[in-house]
Amino acid sequence: MTATAAPELDRTVDDVARRATEAFAGLSHVDPGVRADALRRAAAVLGDHADELVATAQAETGLAEARLRGELKRTQVQLRLFARVVADGAYLDVRLDEADPDFVLGPRPDLRRTLWPVGPVLNFAASNFPFAFSVAGGDTAAALAAGCPVIVKAHPGHPRLSERVAELVAGALVEAGLPSATLQLVRSQDAGTALVEHPAVRAAAFTGSQRVGQLLAARAAARPDPIPFFGELGSVNPVLVSQGALRERADELLGGYVASVSGSAGQLCTKPGFLLVPQGAEYDDVVAAAAAQVPEHRLLNPSITDGYERRVAQVLGVDGVRVVHRGGLRRDDDGQGWATPTFVAVPLDLLRDAGPALLDEVFGPFSVIVEYPDGTDLAGVVGELFPGNLTLTLHLGAGENAGPAELVHALAEHAGRVLLGGWPTGVAVTPAMQHGGPWPATTTDGTSVGTAAIGRFLRGVAFQDAPQELLPPPLRDDNPWGVPRTVAPRGESLEW
Secondary structure, three states, X not given: OOOOOHHHHHHHHHHHHHHHHHHHHHHOOOOHHHHHXXXXXXXXXHHHOHHHHHXXXXXXXXXXXXXXXHHHHHHHHHHHHHHHHHHHOHHHOEEEEOOEOOOOOOOEOOEEEEEEEOOOEEEEOOOOOOOOOOOOOHHHHXXXXXXXXXEEEOOOOOHHHHHHHHHHHHHHHHHOOOOOOOEEEEOOHHHHHHHHOOOOOOEEEEEOOHHHHHHHHHHHHXXXXXXXXXXXXOOOOOEEEOHHXXXXXXXXXXXXXXXXXXXXXXXXXXXXXXXXXXXXXXXXXXXXXXXXXXXXXXXXXXXXXHHHHHHHHHHHOOOOOEEEEXXXXXXXXXXXXXXXXXXXXXXXXXXXXXXXXXXXXXXXXXXXXXXEOOOOOHHHHHHHHOOOEEEEEEEOOOOOOOOOHHHHHHHHOOEEEEEEOOOOOOOOOOOOOOOOOOOOOEOOOOOOOOHHHHHHXXXXXXXXXXXXXXXXXXXXXXXXXXXXXXXEOOOHHHHO
């Protein structure tokens, strides 16, 4: 950024921040029914323009039409799901303590607590989910549901789609009665970085690379008033397979593994980057045959292709790595790449010795099969080599459930979601979903999928001995919003 460009950038960023602050003043007090209706309208307008939006997304990302239509549907479902959360009101976690002069620890004042929106939220859109983790994706939906205006930093991988979605959704929100500037879009990286440090922004969400995420998280933490930074930075999602599971269903299991690695050209945050199998297991023929049937798929953009090509070469350059199936990478004159999947195998000791050269994520259709000796402490391996993941998966054979409870509990120390069977790709948008995990998967303990995601953009506020007319609606005696509330009655401590 040049010195002459800075004033213009500052004015632009300040104007965006000012408008978000003004929107927050109104949005945080909007009746939940109005906010819920706005989210439903946003979902509807996306559906009304589905053909246009999917075509634009295809052209910009290279993702398949079926995948994009499914992702657009998921985005609509997320918005509608949060509309239900807002209308229900339980997310406010309202707690009322009646004034109690006889409280066991001394006189208790009238205390009323609720969750309050944090303020304007900055959302960095992801490249690999142009709908579900972009302008109108889960982070935006959760923040809007909480009552926070959102400023989206558009991803350069799908700029035309970002602008069109922002136009449609922002218009729907205003038509539903929300303040103007409830949703805004900025395009440049400089603007996004400046907004992380802007005093008007009260929280930020990011989905992307570990390098960029760490830089932004450091800026958020170094502010005079540090803000929460919810970053999803990458995950290798190991899958552990027992001897019994392979013996019972090797073809089905290995076929599912190849499909999970190859879907959307491996450009999914929950792709299984490692498959741990017993030493001596036979898997080459099944994996190679399944991988050979996978058609080439375009990678998202030239930058993603560069990174994929570089990491694959790095892994293949490690002495002792054995190629199970060598996929291809074709590039055009614009730098776009089309890939088919590659699978390699290594013994566990080599994985330990090679360190980051093998352990670091390969973003694309690539995975490493790791052979572990009989008697290996798999919980120890996970803690040593895979300390933080979005997911960990365990495949067991019939009758093996009784033994590995300690292993399952150990896996929960290192992942946000533990799967007993199945495959981690395909994240259900449901109330109980947890899409987050220990560092380095995410910067902060939270989820970016499911209704619990709203909690990232709320903070607790208690009012003590406040007159009724000065309380926010959910804390008043007449409860005009009709939200669920927990009441601690006067005199209850006398029975403790």
